[in-house]
């Protein structure tokens with residue numbers, strides 16, 4: 001340790017007290033994070049209390065909590081506002097008999113009401129399930145069905161994607177922005193909230209009680225409901241200090257949508273546990289608007305993703321003309337490999353190094369990171385946080401020496417580790433086959449200074465623009481199309497998006513390959529599942545490579561695509 005890497009950026013050391021990893025350990029400990037919470041005194045917690053009410057109680061009620069803007073709206077809310085709005089919605093939920101342990105889902109674009117409602121759900125001890133607004137019918141139905149959600153908050157625009165008649169558990173729908181019809185179980189968020197009391201005693205919970213669910217994809221089966229409990233707040237608070245480097249006066253912007261775990265762990269929990277002002281931008285990505293968002297709000301800490309940085313990079317210097325980004329003190333990235341060239345570009349454009357962080361939906365919070373003051377090696381995800389042990393293991397659980405590629409594994413437990421996969425204990429167990437370790441599904445190696453370097457996924461999971469796509473979910477949708485006999489889906493390398501979805505398809509009798517048919521099949525997935533899961537490329541094949549048991553061999557498809565040797569074909573059908 002301490003060996004100086006020759007690409008360290010001089011100047012703008014954000015936090016002079018954190019010159020080194022060891023000092024980070026000394027600076028802030030897990031125990032400090034534990035002691036911070038009411039749990040330490042009363043044995044009880046509630047995430048919504050800790051993120052909102054405590055700031056009001058401790059005299060920060062008039063501080064700005066949320067700075068929201070989109071092309072139409074421009075609004076700001078204090079912690080006292082958040083308390084009132086979440087209390088009102090909490091009371092609405094209680095009125096309809098919704099409380100501790102119930103799953104309440106949210107399916108709506110980023111807008112202030114999403115945040116009020118999510119906090120209201122947590123206030124009454126229910127488990128929040130935010131869904132990305134781009135999900136289509138099948139994706140929404142699968143998630144609501146599996147979770148047994150009893151209520152949903154959505155908007156009139158998205159309502160038609162919710163197949164209510166097929167969802168037996170779904171009792172109430174709250175509509176944000178009009179078109180309610182109580183006769184049909186469609187309740188009006190605004191009027192219900194307006195007539196509810198602004199006072200509410202939160203449901204006091206234990207650290208093991210439910211918090212939030214995020215569905216994520218593996219290589220087989222439907223998406224898995226990754227279930228997190230209140231205990232995760234210890235990690236969110238700790239990493240907010242040690243990794244995000246949040247201080248009282250920071251203006252923080254995490255660009256992720258709450259439909260993904262980054263948008264809740266680091267778009268809601270970490271910043272508000274620390275009581276900092278949180279910027280949320282609605283609407284679509286636009287380089288100019290993004291930079292304007294930083295300039296206008298004087299954002300100091302910015303957490304985004306490699307795809308966004310690559311798009312900003314390709315937008316060129318024109319997008320930077322006349323914008324002042326000098327407020328930025330700390331820039332971070334997550335979700336996919338952060339290319340060294342992007343890091344070096346960031347050195348110039350943001351006058352500082354982009355800090356890569358590694359974690360997953362299942363881990364609930366950051367685990368391997370570049371944190372302030374640490375020597376950053378472009379291309380490395382960084383080092384395990386103080387208090388986290390990571391290792392590279394072979395398939396039998398033996399530790400591999402530096403510079404050897406293997407399974408990236410984390411010693412169990414840590415506070416924000418998932419508590420279960422909803423309804424699927426067997427899937428949960430798959431992560432913990434090696435006693436004492438969580439196996440991430442990523443392959444990586446460690447160098448001789450303890451830095452970790454990402455190599456790829458071990459399974460067939462596709463990462464397109466930081467969004468995790470399960471090939472099985474796409475294949476299942478594809479074969480619902482009348483022309484499709486069989487389908488195999490892989491990730492194809494792409495300079496902008498990391499990977500894009502490519503589908504190999506064999507057609508049913510009577511269908512003739514054509515560009516029109518390709519477009520139609522892609523549109524079918526886009527409208528049934530979601531735009532990001534729709535194949536960007538389709539290739540028709542007479543026959544797909546299969547094992548003797550009939551499983552399509554994605555590995556062989558990938559080798560075809562990359563013009564590589566297909567490897568061991570001993571299990572292939574013929």
Ligand code: WT7
Nearest residue numbers: 334335336337357358359360361381442454468
């Ligand atoms: C997968 C997890 C929780 C963050 C958002 C993604 C990939 C994540 C990095 C990184 C290379 C990364 C891994 C991981 N990934 N961060 N810094 N460098 N790859 O969460 O959707 O659960 O995906 O994203 O493959 O397993 P997710």
